[in-house]
Amino acid sequence: MSKLWSSMAKRAEPYIPGEQINKENIIKLNTNENPYPPSPKVIEAIAAEVGDQLRLYPSPTMDGLRASIAEYNNVSQQNVFVGNGSDEILAFSFMAFFEPGKPILFPDITYSFYPVYAKVFDIPYETIPLRENFTMETEAFFGSQGGVIFPNPNAPTSLYLGLQDIEAILQHNQDQVVIVDEAYIDFATESAVSLTKKHDNLLVIQTMSKSRALAGLRVGFAIGNEQLIEALIRMKDSFNSYPVDRLALAGAKAAMEDVTYFQEMTSKIITTRERTIKSLSALGFHVLPSATNFVFASHDTLSAKVLYGHLRQQDILVRYFGTPPIDNYVRISIGTDEEMDEFLNEIKSVLAK
Amino acid sequence: MSKLWSSMAKRAEPYIPGEQINKENIIKLNTNENPYPPSPKVIEAIAAEVGDQLRLYPSPTMDGLRASIAEYNNVSQQNVFVGNGSDEILAFSFMAFFEPGKPILFPDITYSFYPVYAKVFDIPYETIPLRENFTMETEAFFGSQGGVIFPNPNAPTSLYLGLQDIEAILQHNQDQVVIVDEAYIDFATESAVSLTKKHDNLLVIQTMSKSRALAGLRVGFAIGNEQLIEALIRMKDSFNSYPVDRLALAGAKAAMEDVTYFQEMTSKIITTRERTIKSLSALGFHVLPSATNFVFASHDTLSAKVLYGHLRQQDILVRYFGTPPIDNYVRISIGTDEEMDEFLNEIKSVLAK
DSSP, X not given: OOTTSOHHHHHOOOOOOOOOOOOTTOEEESSOOOSSOOOHHHHHHHHHHOSGGGGSOOOSSOXXXXXXXXXXXXXXXXXXXXXXXXXXXXHHHHHHHOOTTSOEEEESSSXXXXXXXXXHTTOOEEEEOOOTTSOOOGGGGTTOSSOEEEESSOTXXXXXXXXXXXXXXXXTTTTSOEEEEOTTGGGSSOOSGGGGGTOTTEEEEEESSSTTSXXXXXXXXXXXXXXXXXXXXXXXXXXXXXXXXXXXXXXXXXXXXXXHHHHHHHHHHHHHHHHHHHHHHHTTEEEOOOSSSEEEEEESSSOHHHHHHHHHHTTEEEEEOOOTTSTTEEEEEOOOHHHHHHHHHHHHHHHHO | OOTTSOHHXXXXXXXXXXXXXXXXXXXXXXXXXXXXXXXXXXXXXXXXXOSGGGGSOOOSSOHHHHHHHHHHHTSOGGGEEEESHHHHHHHHHHHHHOOTTSOEEEESSSOTTHHHHHHXXXXXXXEEOOOTTSOOOGGGGTTOSSOEEEESSOTTTOOOOOHHHHHXXXXXXXXXXXXXXOTTGGGSSOOSGGGGGTOTTEEXXXXXXXXXXXXXXXXXXXXXXXHHHHHHHHHHTTTOSOOSOHHHHHHHHHHHHOHHHHHHHHHHHHHHHHHHHHHHHHTTEEEOOOSSSEEEEEESSSOHHHHHHHHHHTTEEEEEOOOTTSTTEEEEEOXXXXXXHHHHHHHHHHHHO
């Protein structure tokens, strides 16, 4: 720490992302990336944009991409905000909707970037304990002073909360913004986007990193009432006029429009997920009913820490958090069928020891 | 304004970037973009990265690009920070080095994003009047309470401040961070990067948007003492783990390494700039001695507002600010020789009326 740092720099407790190891033949099941490539139409659209025009700034309003997102989601363009991944949108949301002095609420087991944002922007927070089975107690999120944020499905638990429960939370927080972080929603049943038309305090955030296989391109979006979107635009335009580059704009637009490819890949991953859950259960794992592209699992006799370390030695990366009450769980991203077979075989060999 | 906005969203006064008009055959001299395409090696490097790997997150530490920037600048990788354009780095710098309650100093005529950052992050500021000839009075920046920031060369004035003056400002602000925003430095004589080795309170920020013709790719970088770089990394990792995507990382690295192309294009632009200044002067314009890829000019009998409006009708865009004392100036980005000829011909026809 340096005497030249601001109080903000001093109080920050930065997020540590999952390992990005550059090694051939590694099986990477640790950062919930898509095991399949992006749509060929995405590749074409980007290739067409790689050229002289890179010398020119991108569109600061991103109208083309916003229109495609709006169309897919059956909302109007004024209800759509685009950012550099959903993380940037989360940061802008903490700036735009949460207030120093007014505690916000989020689950105690959840995306570990939330307390990082709260720290840096000086937003007090209370964490709401999940039930022992990791489900959310809806009523505990009623009547917040400063707002509510949670992922749905939740991460790393993989559990989905129904729209009725979300609507109850919205109704009991009418003067606060409720942010539903839907990074994994395309692997679940139903998005809360439809609720944005009835509830002006709901902001839904999604990402192109998971279901649209574009983690490397950095595009996320938010949907909500025009007033909420305007506040996000004000934050962006007070920070960085063009956070999404020309290539990302072109690729994301094509990804949004290739619905057929998106649906095929998503249902393939869901099929592999269900098969993986079955196999892990047969091997004695407790696996939560996942509505995401990962599973959250524990085993009575094989410790998560040992399992994580063993898999790592075999060049299979999974995510291990190591803090109670989830210190006996591993989070395993769903890979291709072949990758999951290798993973399962490795588990069998550990259990046989 | 909505009751759901935070005080930060309410107090924000967003930046308005130069117009991005999507129209064929427009002569775009309004946002200081490079008139020449990026290096062919940049195009190759990006094309090689457009593929399946876009499904994977980029490197959060950006080591490859940082190494190339470090090598070119003769510093070590620990002295380099990379961000989504220099605007994002400026935002992180306001967060990391400036403090609510401690006024910072910047020139009264300067990059108009500075007061925007100050507003949103609640940093008080004092503006230091430029002299009547738009030069900076160095002593007026001594002994700041909260820090100093200025572009060098300054924008929109295009004037360069020598390293001796910068060193004096550093010596008289030893307990504060001094940020030198070198967006246009490659069109001037000498960067302040060399001073970062002697002065641990100096942060130099540069961009790939101007001299490296990559405005569409969103990459900027900062160079400074390791402690300052660490503070910026803490801000990034409290905001967005991966603000620079895979394609931008690949393209920026190639741009940094193709020194020959960069030097050729830069000196071409400087030649056109000098020719443009001569022609404008011959037409009765007062043109400041530019150390950038734009010129700042006024005319005694042709008002800047009228000129701007007339050029716009002819599909030639220049930047007009319209606020005293620069309300009779236009800022003209340097285009190709052909573009500048068309621009100059148009001016001649206005003057002949």
